[in-house]
Amino acid sequence: MSVTPASVLEDGHQELVRSFESFLTREVEPLAAELPPDTEIPPTDLRDHVRRRSAELGFYAGDYPEELGGSGMPFLAVVLLHHAAGRNGSLLAPYTLAGSDGPSPLLRHGTTEQIKRYLVPLVRGTALRCLAMTEPHAGSDAFRLRTRARPADGGGWTLSGRKTFVSNADRADIAIVIADVTDVDGTPANGPGSGGGPTAFIVPMDAPGLHIGQSYQGMSGEPLFELVLDGVRLPADAVIGGADGIGCAAADGMESLTRGRLVVAAMCDGIAEYALRAGVAYAREREAFGERIGSFQHVQEHLVSTRAEVEAAKLLTLACARLVDQGQEAQENAAIAKLTSSQTAIRAVDRSLQVHGATGWVRGHPLELRYRQVRMMTIIEGTTELQKVIIARAMGLP
Ligand SMILES: Cc1cc2nc3c(=O)[nH]c(=O)nc-3n(C[C@H](O)[C@H](O)[C@H](O)COP(=O)(O)OP(=O)(O)OC[C@H]3O[C@@H](n4cnc5c(N)ncnc54)[C@H](O)[C@@H]3O)c2cc1C
Incomplete structure (x- = not known):
C-alpha cells in the first residue's frame, strides 16, 4: 500500500x-x-x-x-x-x-526585537507559548471580544478579561493574548488605523495579574485552561508589530489560520492512514467462520472506502500547501482541506475500530485512544460548520 x-x-x-x-x-x-x-x-x-x-x-x-x-x-x-x-x-x-505550543505565524509580524526575543527561542524549541483567543461567550465568533486593553497611565497597557480552552497554558513561557484595544475610558474602537480593535499582545506567563483559572480535561490529551487577566500591566512594546500592529489581529491571523488548518489536515491524513494500516493488518490475520475477516465484503467495504477517501484527502492537502508556497490566496482551499481531512480521519478511525471489534474498543488499544483523540479535529482551528461558512461565502452564497 x-x-x-x-x-x-x-x-x-x-x-x-x-x-x-x-x-x-x-x-x-x-x-x-x-x-x-x-x-x-x-x-x-x-x-x-x-x-x-x-x-x-x-x-x-x-x-x-x-x-x-x-x-x-x-x-x-x-x-x-x-x-x-x-x-x-x-x-x-x-x-x-x-504545534500549538511552537512558533506562531503571528509573531512573524513582530518587530525585529520581538522576533529575536520571542520567536527565535520558539523556533529552536527552547521556549513554549500558548494562544489565548477563545472567550467564554465567543469561540467561532472569535473577535466579539470582551477582553480589553486600555492605554495605561504612564504608558503601556492594562489588560483585563477572561480567556478559555487555552492549550499549553500550564507549560508556556508566553501567551499570545488577543484583546480589544479601547480608548482610555474603555470605549471600543475598531480596525487598523482607528487606533483600536482586536490586537495581539505578548504576555509573559509570570506577568502580575495573569493567572490560570479552571482547567478542563477533555476526551483525550492534555487539559485546557482558563486564563484570567486581572489588570495585567504590559509595556507599550507588548503589541505584536508595535504601534502598527494595533487592530491587526484579524488580518494578521488569516495567514496563521490557513497554515494551521492545513497542518491539522495533514495530521488527520496521517492518523487516517495509521488507522487504515492497522485495520488492513488485522483483517488479514483475524479469522471468523473459518475465513480471514478481510475476505468478507462488508469488512472490505470499511477498508476500501477509507483507502479511497484518505488518498483524496491527502492530495487535497498537498495541493493546497503548494498554493501557500506559491503565495496564492488559499483560505477557501484550506477550509475545504480541513473539512475533508478531519471528517475522513474520524471515519477512518471509526471504521478501523469496527473492523477490530471488541479488541479495538478496549481501553488502552491504540484505536480506542485515536477514536477519542481525533474527535477534536472537527472543532480546533475553526469548526466544521465554520469551514462550510467560509466555503459558502467563497461560492458567493449570501
Ligand atoms: C482540543 C482543543 C484545543 C483548543 N485550544 C485552544 C487554544 O489553544 N486557544 C484558544 O483560544 N482556543 C482553543 N480552543 C477553543 C476552540 O478554538 C473553540 O472551541 C472553537 O473556536 C469553537 O468555539 P466554541 O467551542 O465556543 O463553539 P461555538 O462557537 O459556541 O459553536 C458551537 C456550535 O455552533 C456552530 N456555529 C457557530 N457559529 C456558526 C455559524 N456562523 N454557522 C454555522 N454554525 C456555527 C459551531 O460550528 C459549533 O457546532 C480549543 C478547543 C479544543 C477542543
Whole structure:
C-alpha cells in the first residue's frame, strides 16, 4: 500500500520524509516503547527532549528561516512531515513538530526585537507559548471580544478579561493574548488605523495579574485552561508589530489560520492512514467462520472506502500547501482541506475500530485512544460548520 502519493512529490521532499521517518524510527520510537502501556500523554521531559532534538536536526519548525533557527523548508514539506508523524503512530511523534505550543505565524509580524526575543527561542524549541483567543461567550465568533486593553497611565497597557480552552497554558513561557484595544475610558474602537480593535499582545506567563483559572480535561490529551487577566500591566512594546500592529489581529491571523488548518489536515491524513494500516493488518490475520475477516465484503467495504477517501484527502492537502508556497490566496482551499481531512480521519478511525471489534474498543488499544483523540479535529482551528461558512461565502452564497 502506498504511503504517500509519491508521484506528485519531488525527489527532495521524498528524501526529507525518509530522513524524518528514520529519525522517528531510530530515536523516537524506542523512547515511546519504554512508556507504560496505558500512557496517553508522554511525560514533559520526554516531549521536551524530542522537540529539542528535532529542532537540532532541522525538522521541528522547518518552514522558518535559517537565520531564526529553522530550515527554510517550503510549507509543503512541513505538511508532509506532519502527515508522516500522524502516520507513524508513536505517541511521541507529534511532539517532534511545532504545534500549538511552537512558533506562531503571528509573531512573524513582530518587530525585529520581538522576533529575536520571542520567536527565535520558539523556533529552536527552547521556549513554549500558548494562544489565548477563545472567550467564554465567543469561540467561532472569535473577535466579539470582551477582553480589553486600555492605554495605561504612564504608558503601556492594562489588560483585563477572561480567556478559555487555552492549550499549553500550564507549560508556556508566553501567551499570545488577543484583546480589544479601547480608548482610555474603555470605549471600543475598531480596525487598523482607528487606533483600536482586536490586537495581539505578548504576555509573559509570570506577568502580575495573569493567572490560570479552571482547567478542563477533555476526551483525550492534555487539559485546557482558563486564563484570567486581572489588570495585567504590559509595556507599550507588548503589541505584536508595535504601534502598527494595533487592530491587526484579524488580518494578521488569516495567514496563521490557513497554515494551521492545513497542518491539522495533514495530521488527520496521517492518523487516517495509521488507522487504515492497522485495520488492513488485522483483517488479514483475524479469522471468523473459518475465513480471514478481510475476505468478507462488508469488512472490505470499511477498508476500501477509507483507502479511497484518505488518498483524496491527502492530495487535497498537498495541493493546497503548494498554493501557500506559491503565495496564492488559499483560505477557501484550506477550509475545504480541513473539512475533508478531519471528517475522513474520524471515519477512518471509526471504521478501523469496527473492523477490530471488541479488541479495538478496549481501553488502552491504540484505536480506542485515536477514536477519542481525533474527535477534536472537527472543532480546533475553526469548526466544521465554520469551514462550510467560509466555503459558502467563497461560492458567493449570501
Ligand atoms: C482540543 C482543543 C484545543 C483548543 N485550544 C485552544 C487554544 O489553544 N486557544 C484558544 O483560544 N482556543 C482553543 N480552543 C477553543 C476552540 O478554538 C473553540 O472551541 C472553537 O473556536 C469553537 O468555539 P466554541 O467551542 O465556543 O463553539 P461555538 O462557537 O459556541 O459553536 C458551537 C456550535 O455552533 C456552530 N456555529 C457557530 N457559529 C456558526 C455559524 N456562523 N454557522 C454555522 N454554525 C456555527 C459551531 O460550528 C459549533 O457546532 C480549543 C478547543 C479544543 C477542543
